[in-house]
Amino acid sequence: MPPIARRHLREHLFDIATRSHTSLGDPHVNAPNTARANAARLAALALLGVIGVGGLAYSATRGTGANDATPIPDTTVSPTVGPTTVPVTVLQPPPPTAAPTTTTEPVPGSADTPLLLPEQRRPLDELTVVRRALGGSSLLLRAPDLSTIALRERDGVAPPPPSPPSTDAAGEPLPTIPPRIVGTMEVVQGDAGMYDVAVPCGSLEIRERPDVEPFRPELVQLLSAMSLDGGAINIPLPEGWGVIGAGPSTDEFTFGLPIEIGGNDVTVRLAQFPDGNLAVAGFGSGQYSPTTFLGQPAWISRDLDEPDHLEVIGMVGTTAYRVGADGIATTELEAVMESLVPGDIDEWITRFGAIPPATDPDIRLCAQQPEFAVTAV
Amino acid sequence: MSGPVAARLYDDHVDAIYGYVARRLGPELAVEVVAEVFEQALRTHERRSAKATDRGWLLALATALLRRHGATECRRLENWAAEHGTASSTPRDPLLPAGDAGDTEIAVAMRAAAELDPVDRDLLFLAAWEHCSTSEAAEATGLTPAAVRTRMNAIRKELKRLAVAGRHRDAGYDA
Numbered sequence: 001m002p003p004i005a006r007r008h009l010r011e012h013l014f015d016i017a018t019r020s021h022t023s024l025g026d027p028h029v030n031a032p033n034t035a036r037a038n039a040a041r042l043a044a045l046a047l048l049g050v051i052g053v054g055g056l057a058y059s060a061t062r063g064t065g066a067n068d069a070t071p072i073p074d075t076t077v078s079p080t081v082g083p084t085t086v087p088v089t090v091l092q093p094p095p096p097t098a099a100p101t102t103t104t105e106p107v108p109g110s111a112d113t114p115l116l117l118p119e120q121r122r123p124l125d126e127l128t129v130v131r132r133a134l135g136g137s138s139l140l141l142r143a144p145d146l147s148t149i150a151l152r153e154r155d156g157v158a159p160p161p162p163s164p165p166s167t168d169a170a171g172e173p174l175p176t177i178p179p180r181i182v183g184t185m186e187v188v189q190g191d192a193g194m195y196d197v198a199v200p201c202g203s204l205e206i207r208e209r210p211d212v213e214p215f216r217p218e219l220v221q222l223l224s225a226m227s228l229d230g231g232a233i234n235i236p237l238p239e240g241w242g243v244i245g246a247g248p249s250t251d252e253f254t255f256g257l258p259i260e261i262g263g264n265d266v267t268v269r270l271a272q273f274p275d276g277n278l279a280v281a282g283f284g285s286g287q288y289s290p291t292t293f294l295g296q297p298a299w300i301s302r303d304l305d306e307p308d309h310l311e312v313i314g315m316v317g318t319t320a321y322r323v324g325a326d327g328i329a330t331t332e333l334e335a336v337m338e339s340l341v342p343g344d345i346d347e348w349i350t351r352f353g354a355i356p357p358a359t360d361p362d363i364r365l366c367a368q369q370p371e372f373a374v375t376a377v
Numbered sequence: 378m379s380g381p382v383a384a385r386l387y388d389d390h391v392d393a394i395y396g397y398v399a400r401r402l403g404p405e406l407a408v409e410v411v412a413e414v415f416e417q418a419l420r421t422h423e424r425r426s427a428k429a430t431d432r433g434w435l436l437a438l439a440t441a442l443l444r445r446h447g448a449t450e451c452r453r454l455e456n457w458a459a460e461h462g463t464a465s466s467t468p469r470d471p472l473l474p475a476g477d478a479g480d481t482e483i484a485v486a487m488r489a490a491a492e493l494d495p496v497d498r499d500l501l502f503l504a505a506w507e508h509c510s511t512s513e514a515a516e517a518t519g520l521t522p523a524a525v526r527t528r529m530n531a532i533r534k535e536l537k538r539l540a541v542a543g544r545h546r547d548a549g550y551d552a
Contacts, residue, residue, distance in 0.1 A: 001395040005408045010387050013415050017383035020419070350381045353388060 007352065008123040014351055106342035109317020113342035114274035116316065117351070118257055125267045126256030129348075131358035135202075136249035138279035139372050140288075143218040144240030148301075149208045150283045153233060153370035154249070156202035156361045180215065182223035189214050193285045197223075201366035204233060207285050211304060231368035236375045243374060244288065244299060245278025250320075251355070252280075253348060261332055268325040268336050274345075276320030282313040294334055378422050386431060387415055394435050397507050401443055401450050410446070414438045433516030436507065440499050440517050447495050454491035458484040489539035497532045500525060 001009075106113040118124070135155030142148055165173040179186045179198065186198040193210030196203065208219060222241070227234045237243070254271040273280050278299065282288060288299035291312070298314030301324075310333060311324030323333060349355060363369055378386075394414055399407035417438050425434050443450065490498055499518050503509040511529075515522045 001391060001399075001408060001411065002404075006391060006395075009391075009408070009412050009415070010384065012412070013387055013419060014380045014384050016416065016419055017378050018380035020378075350384050353384075 007127055010353065011123055011351065107317065108342040109315070109319040110342070111318070113344050114317070114319045115253055115272050115343045115345065115348055116270070116319075116321075116337065116340035117343035117347065118255075119339065119341045123258070124255045124352075125258050126254065126269065127352050128252075128254045129355040130252040130254075131356055132251050133249040134358060134360050135363065135369055137247060137372055138249065138277070138283050139235070139246045139374065140244040140279035140282045141222070141237070142242040142244055143222070145218055146289065147209055147212075147218060148244065148282070148286065148288050149206065149219065149222060150279065150285075151204065151206050151372070152249075152283050153199070153204045153372060154202045154361070155363050155369045156366070157363065158201055158366045159198065159203070182215070182220055183225070184227050185223050187215075187223060195219075197226075199228065199233065199370045200231060200368040201363065202361070202370045204370055207283065209287050210285050229373075231370050232373045233370055234373045234375070245280075245282065245320075246372065246374065247277030247279055250274060250276040250280055251358075255352075257336065259336060261328060264327060266325050266328055268323065268328070268333065270337075270340075271322045273320040275318055278313055278315065278320055281320040281322040286311055286313075288313060291330075293330070294337055300330070378419055383415075383419060386418065386435075390432055390435050391415070393432060393507070394439050397436060397502075398439055398443065400506050401453075401502060402446055403453060406446065406449065410439065410442050413442055417442075429516055430513065433509075433513045436503065436509070436513065436517035437519065440503070443499070444495055450498075451491040454487045458488040458491075485540045486536065489536050492539055493532065493535065496520075497528060497535070500528055501532055501536070504529065 108116060133154045137153055139151040140148065141151070165176055167173050177189060179188045181187075187206075188196045188198070190196060191210070192214075193208050193212075195206040195208075197206060198204075206219070221238055222235075225236055225238050250273045252271055252273055254269065256267045256269045258265060258267050260266070271281065282299065282301075286301035286303075288301045291298050291300040293300070293312050293314050294316070296314055296316075298312050301311040301313075303309045303311075306326070308326045309324065310326075310328055310330065311322060312330075312333065313320065313322045315321070323337060325333060325336075328336075345355075391411065395407055395411045398410045398414075402410060414435060418435060421438075429437070490501055493501060496518060500514055500520075503514045503517055507513075509517065511522045511525050514520075515525045518525070520528070
């Protein structure tokens with residue numbers, strides 16, 4: 001079955017099942033409303049009445065000292081006028097013993113409910129879970145020119161030896177871009193704004209704005225400051241540099257929520273990283289600047305090539321998020337986020353299906369696994 | 378049925394049910410029918426037999442819905458047979474790829490299946506494509522296992538007869 005149809009149908013069925021289950025409840029276990037049952041109820045009521053009257057009469061004959069072991073609040077009414085009467089003891093109801101109903105509101109971004117989910121079960125445009133890269137971590141830096149540079153390291157085996165150069169039809173080797181040595185780092189340039197740095201084990205990727213010349217001064221300044229000490233990637237931050245976020249790789253839960261804004265269909269894409277950090281949420285070529293979103297400090301990115309596109313990274317509790325859409329205002333994006341409700345991983349699994357298993361990189365043959373060591377100069 | 382139970386039932390069986398329906402009706406109609414199968418399952422789960430397995434029960438719901446689309450299915454089988462070759466009286470070209478020869482044989486079988494009684498067609502596809510055991514096929518069609526065995530024997534004979542008749546017809550002989 002096509003995955004989208006499969007997911008939509010699952011959502012639809014889950015919705016039907018949940019609604020019917022909650023509106024009708026579980027099968028009743030009450031006694032049936034038959035003549036026999038009604039007679040039994042009447043008999044039980046009569047018996048209670050007899051016991052109650054008998055108890056009152058017994059109490060009256062024993063006076064208020066009927067139960068010395070359990071003092072009863074003095075509720076004896078002493079008549080002041082009228083004919084001679086027998087004092088009447090009114091039994092007080094026992095204090096409530098049932099635990100008070102203290103349903104705690106789920107807290108967004110908490111350990112119990114780390115995710116935000118659409119309240120109504122509705123078809124989603126996109127749905128993915130990317131498991132954390134074990135031993136991986138990210139770093140999001142701000143350069144002195146206020147541009148953003150993202151770094152990500154991942155554990156793994158030693159990189160394979162370079163493959164022989166490709167050849168053309170005549171067997172002549174095709175030209176390749178040789179690695180560039182910056183400081184002590186060996187850097188291979190990929191597509192615009194993408195760089196791979198050689199490390200003994202695993203990988204180290206750098207992402208920055210794609211619309212600038214390769215190896216621009218800020219990048220060279222950063223690379224020149226970096227050094228490798230075994231697996232440790234030492235980054236003494238040069239003057240004027242700052243850390244926006246840093247932390248280990250975490251699971252990523254993403255959905256695309258279709259909404260309508262001003263008659264246009266818009267898909268809001270929300271990626272959530274429970275126990276995450278801004279660096280893992282913001283890894284990429286996005287250029288972030290500080291803002292306030294949902295009343296909290298956050299970082300906003302507007303792509304120069306796609307001015308319609310808006311993206312925000314921030315934290316809700318301990319969950320990092322990245323939310324974005326085309327053709328949407330910040331306030332509208334906030335309204336969408338505010339319409340979501342806290343949920344847990346189990347709810348995600350129940351609604352959308354099992355999450356893939358985390359893969360453990362085989363690091364046994366390579367001891368010097370990469371690790372960021374950032375220090376301020 | 379609670380949401381999580383429904384979700385688990387769906388996850389465990391949607392692929393099998395979709396495969397069964399799609400093989401018989403095609404992928405376009407299959408999504409719609411599968412949706413109906415699971416909606417019916419939610420509505421009628423309290424009435425299902427305690428002995429029925431989940432798979433057998435869902436296949437039974439699917440089979441009942443497939444019967445509404447009998448004409449579509451027969452048309453599809455005929456079209457498939459027409460597209461994938463016909464039995465020919467001419468000797469098979471030894472250089473012909475094996476797949477083509479297989480297609481021709483399957484085309485004869487498909488055409489024959491289209492001519493079967495609807496219940497027999499259900500049994501044939503449940504056994505041949507879904508690898509249902511006798512008891513599962515019985516659950517899915519509402520027959521007893523003994524009746525399934527009897528009918529399967531009859532189906533084999535009938536298919537053989539229809540296949541031979543089909544080859545003769547394609548070759549220009551009277552059936």
